[in-house]
Amino acid sequence: MTSSPSGQATSRPHTLLTALLALFLVLLLAFFVLFTNQVANGATQLSEGAQRASTGAGDLEAGATKAKEGADKVAAGSEKVDTGANTLAKGIASAKTGVVSLKEGATTLDEGALKLLTGAEAANTGANKLAAGATTANNGAGQLVTGANSAAEGANQLAAGATNARVGSDTLAAGANKLYTEMKPLAEGAPGLAAGAQKVASGIAVAAPGAAALSGGIQKVNGGINGIQDGQTESVATQIRKDLSVYGPTGESAGSAELELLAEYQSPLIPGAREGILKAAAKLEGLERLIASIDLGLQGIDPVTGASYTGLMDGSQQLSAGLAALNDPAAAPTLAAGAQTAAAGIEQLYAGAGTLSAGATELNTGLKTLEVGAGTLAAGNNKLATGAGSLASGISTLEAGAYSLADGNYKIYDGTISLAEGTNKLATGAGTLDEGVVKLDDGGKTLTAGTADLKKGASELADGNTKLADGSTTLASGNGEISAGADSMMERTSAMTPGEIMTSPKVLAVLIPLILLLVPIAMLLSGRARRNQH
Secondary structure: OOOOHHHHHHHHHHHHHHHHHHHHHHHHHHHHHHHHHHHHHHHHHHHHHHHHHHHHHHHHHHHHHHHHHHHHHHHHHHHHHHHHHHHHHHHHHHHHHHHHHHHHHHHHHHHHHHHHHHHHHHHHHHHHHHHHHHHHHHHHHHHHHHHHHHHHHHHHHHHHHHHHHHHHHHHHHHHHHHHHHHHHHHHHHHHHHHHHHHHHHHHHHHHHHHHHHHHHHHHHHHHHHHOOOOOOOOOHHHHHHHHEOOOOOOOOEHHHHHHHHHHHHHOOOOOOHHHHHHHHHHHHHHHHHHHHHHHHHHHOEOOOOOOEOOOHHHHHHHHHHHHHHHOOOOOHHHHHHHHHHHHHHHHHHHHHHHHHHHHHHHHHHHHHHHHHHHHHHHHHHHHHHHHHHHHHHHHHHHHHHHHHHHHHHHHHHHHHHHHHHHHHHHHHHHHHHHHHHHHHHHHHHHHHHHHHHHHHHHHHHHHHHHHHHHHHHHHHHHHHHHHHHHHHHHHHOOOOOHHHHHHOHHHHHHHHHHHHHHHHHHHHHHHHHHHHHO
């Protein structure tokens, strides 16, 4: 089935109308959204501008207030400037009078400076002479100190020597007294010494042969111990050394140990043999120890430490030789005769010791007196040296002060020259100051006139600033109202999103065209349905 030409002609106007309505709807919707966005942006900009204007108006108001305060201060300051200008004018008048007095004083000062210069020159000359004299005195004081120190040193040495001599005298006196006292027994025993020396000579004559016999016997004992006997290949000492563990009174005998072992084996065989063998073993060990001890004593060897000393063999030989020498007719008999002579000499020595003791006592008394005098002399010289040192120190200080005085006077002299030059310049400057005060007076008058104008201008500035402050207050109030209105407008014309459009009452402006668009669409659809039926 095909559609008729009349049906196609009928649907075309409907399609065209539908397209136009859809296009109108799209344009209406775009215009609505665009318009609301532009209005919202404008309201935002208006609100921001109003806020800035309000802030600027507030700043302007604050600045106007400060300007008003500054103007008031300027007015007050101008009043003070005017008062100061008047005071300055009065001061200038006083200064003019003072400048005249200053010129007169400068002239007088210049004349006094010249007189001071003359006096300073004379003082400088005197200070130089004083310094030269102080130097000469200081040199003399140095020589005095040297001499005083030398004298003090000599006095100290004299005192020390006197003390040493006195100490030696004390020792000499004490020694002489002691010698005299201790020689009394010697003097009393001298006769006995002579008799004893005679008896010693007689005893030596008897002891010398016995000492020779003793030495010979000890030599035989040593030969029996250390010599090789008939039928033997070694000496007794060598055999015992081999048998004892330690050659001495504490050594243990190997032969004795063998006998003790033998006693243990023989005891069952021979009744009583064990005890006999053990006694023999003990005797053998004791005999070996005895012989070793005798040998060590003969040789002069300590059995414990092994140290050497003069043994019996060497000692007996020395004793025999010594007694033989004493027994010589030129020895003991001569000693006896000398003892007699010594006894007589001791008696004379005892008498001399008494004389020495008395003289030493007198010497000691004199040295004590000398020691006291030397000490007094040393003390006086030390004080002299101390005083000389103080004098030298004082003169040295005087010299330094004199030179400082000379230097100070020179500086005063030099300063007076500068002072004279300065007073001359001061007189010149006083004249210049007089001219400047005249000019200052003229300037003060000009300043007084200017301050009157300044007061007037400050008053006008204060009035203008007052009006400016009032106007800025009014401007700030108006800008506040504009800002509030802009905020209200911005709230009513905010741009809406598609979601806000669907939920806002303003959506009717869109829904009504859509409803109208549905009518031709429905008519178009129904026409097509009818065409399809035909």
